[in-house]
Each structure stands twice: as structure tokens, then as C-alpha cells.
Amino acid sequence: MNRVAATPRSAREGVPPSTPDPNGARPRNPSRVVLQPEKMRRVNRRALLSHLRALGTASRADLAKALGLSQPTAGKIVDELLASGVLEEVAAPSDSAASPPGASARLGRPGRLLRLDSRRPRFLVIRLGVRHTRLAAVPVGDRTEDHWTWERPTPASAREWGRELRRAAAIVRSQDLWGVLVSVPGVVDERDGRVLFSPNLHWTEKVELAALIRGIWDAPVLLVQEERALALGHHALEPALDDFLLVDFGDGVGGAVIVDGRPHANPLPVSGELGHTPVLGNPRRCGCGATGCLETLVSQPGLLASFATAQRRPSASWEALQDHVARRGVVPWLAEALDATGAVIAGAVNVLGLRHVVITGSLTELPAAVMEHLAAAIRRGALWGRFGEIVVQPAPRRRIAGLVTMGLDRLVLPLAGEDHLERTTVRRKTVRAVLRGAAANPANP
Ligand SMILES: [Zn+2]
DSSP, X not given: OTTEXXXXXXXXXXXXXXXXXXXXXXXXXXXXXXOOHHHHHHHHHHHHHHHHHHHSOBOHHHHHHHHTOOHHHHHHHHHHHHHTTSEEEEEOHHHHHHSOTTTTSSSSOTTEEEEEOOSSOOEEEEEEOSSEEEEEXXXXXXXXXXXXXXXXXXXXXXXXXXXXXXXXXXXXXXXXXXXXXEXXXXXXXXXXXXEEEOTTOGGXXXXXXXXXXXXXXXSOEEEEEHHHHHHHHHHHHOTTOOSEEEEEESSSEEEEEEETTEEOOOSSSOOOOGGGSBOTTOOOBOTTSOBSBTHHHHSHHHHHHHHHHHTTOSOOOHHHHHHHHHHHOSOHHHHHHHHHHHHHHHHHHHHHTOOEEEEEEGGGGSOXXXXXXXXXXXXXXXXXXXXXXXXXXXXXXXXXXXXXXHHIIIIISOOTTTSHHHHHHTTHHHHHHHHHHHHHOTTOO
């Protein structure tokens, strides 16, 4: 909220103040948002949701106090959110145990707590992964770790993928959806619902993914770059942590940055692509077309390739690698890969001015010595570590929480001009011009 200026002006709700003007000039003040009563209500609603997400449950009085609102104002927001099905009321456990039956029905609803609705499925969440596609229908208040109800291998074409989703649509309960939220790998234009470039899933570049999904489920579709979903999910469940870099290891390696509690906005729709930083001396070819990318060494397939080579076998299993590291520790080939990873992450931390790194995915499934080695490598390369503390924290993937947060923010309580996408949109023309220029002049890499 600290970027919001409370200037009562007549700009109309729903018209993003950051919309580029028709002459192509940059708006004069894209980060300034004109705040009017309706917008103020939306800001307050979001703040209330964010508090509830962090607390789990709270009373009306607690929420009013935490948000610095009067009780009637907070109460009105709560009533609206209850009516729309975003919130639900539950009995306070201690109260229902202590009071005589029937005593709590009067006196300003004592003992009633609020929480995000965790009964009715509102969003269909889909994870389009390099190897597997997973989905689930989830309520807004699903605070659990990721739990998917349907899973299939990701096919090699959009047509087959669409066919699989149609089969899923027949099985997964999905009436009255508020939206379909899709986590996708690669460089994603979230605004247009398109994948611009996907090193490990090239077919997604050639199809209007959002349109394909809308043809199956009649609901708004949001594509969210997968590491951004993970970072938003981590922030949703640990809201006290406002600034961090999340790096995820799996079929690829990627990151996302949260600054000031929000996704960091970059001029281009490229962010956190740590996995495609070259490691000197690494001869492996990467799905992006380059040679030597970090992810060819520390993605799950990369680690398994190195392990198989070291064992002089054609292939190796993840379980065998876990077992090997448990018995032998961080062996030299693994140490080298982790040192390279630490150096790349330290580079990002040095540029961004962050001191907290969250690690998710496959590296966290290996024995603790692996994370310790990686943390030491990051600290060695981070300037802040010379005189301050660099925190490296392993964490579970909270992709669903991130997708639902995004769904609520973008589809249920949209706030024009306030968020990352609007700020990126200001530069979309520039992105298009750059892409057009590259196509017209292939000599220019
Ligand atoms: Zn690459």
C-alpha cells in the first residue's frame, strides 16, 4: 500500500492509470494510483485477506485492529466477503467448549471466527510440468501443502495435452469455477496468456494455451510463470518474509524474486532464469539452445546424468542418488555442481540486494549435507555475507497457495495499476517491438 497515493480524482474505476497512451508515450507516472472509495475498499479487502491467510482464523475485532480500520468498516468488508463466498465463519474452538449450549448465538456473534472458505472448490489449479501435468479443484482457503487429485504424463503436443485435459474435465469436479489457474514453465507473457519461450517444453510456444483451456472449462484462465507461483505461495504462507529470492530445482532450474511483498517487476517478461547462466567448462547442451547452462548440471535430470556417469552406468534412479549421498556425502562431482549453483545464486543476490534465499524442489529431497554445501557456496559469493547474515532456507513447494493468491488478486479482487502485471504491461509495446526487431533482423541475436 505504500505506493498508493490517496488523491481523490475523477479517474474511473477499472481504467488502469498505467495504460499506455495511443501515441506510444510512457505514462508520466505509472506507479501512482489514484485512490477513490471503491479502490480503497479493494485495497482493504486484499489486506484483510492477506492477514487472514497468514493467521488462519481471526475475529472481526482482531482484523479491524490489525488493519487499523474501524469495526464497522472492517465488518462491512467481512460481510461482503462472506456473501461472495471468499470467507466463511467457524466456531471458535475454545468458546464452543466453554459456553453452555445456545449461549453464543447473541451478543454480537461471540465466538465466531473468520477464515478463507475452505469448503467449496473455486479454482481449478493446473500444473503444466515438463514431465507431468497435475490438477486439482481447490477452495480459496486451502492452506495445506500441494495436493493434486489428477496426474498424467505431459504429452508432446498441444493437441494431445488438450485431449488429456478433456478427460480430466470429465472426472475432476469443477462447477461454478471462478477461474482456471495454470502454472507453466518458461518465459511467460502472463498478460496475453502465452508462453514466449520454453526451453524444456517447446510446443507450448506455438499455442494459445489460455484459449485452449478456455475451450474446455468455461472460466477465466490465468497463466502464471511457475517459479512466480512458488514464490507467491511461499509469501502467502510466510507473509512476514517480504524480500527473498526463491530458487526451484526440478526438471529445470529457475527463480523468482519477491520484493516488498510483491513479485519483482522486470522490464522484459524474463525473470529468475538462473538455470540458463553458463557454467564455464560445462560442455552439456541445454534445451534453450545454448551450451553449458547451469540447469544441465543441477536439474534433476542433470544430477542423474552426472551420477550415472560417475557410476559408469547408462542411467540411475533418484532413490539411488539419495542413497549414495546418504552413504558417501557430497562427492566431488556433486560438490562442483553445487559450487557453481552457489556462485550463480550469489550473483543474483549481489545484484538484487537480497539476503534471504528460499530453496524448493529436488535439492531439498537429498540428504541435508547437500543444502549445507549449497548454503556455504552462496554465502561465499554473497558480498552481504562478509559482514551480515545470508539466510538460506529449504522449503516445500507451495504452488497451489501461490496460484490461489494470484487468482484472488487478479480475478476476484483486481486492482488496476497496483500490481506487477500492470507495471509490466506498460512496457509490453517495447517487448513486442524488440521481438519484431529480432524476427526482422535475424543477424541480430
Ligand atoms: Zn539453457
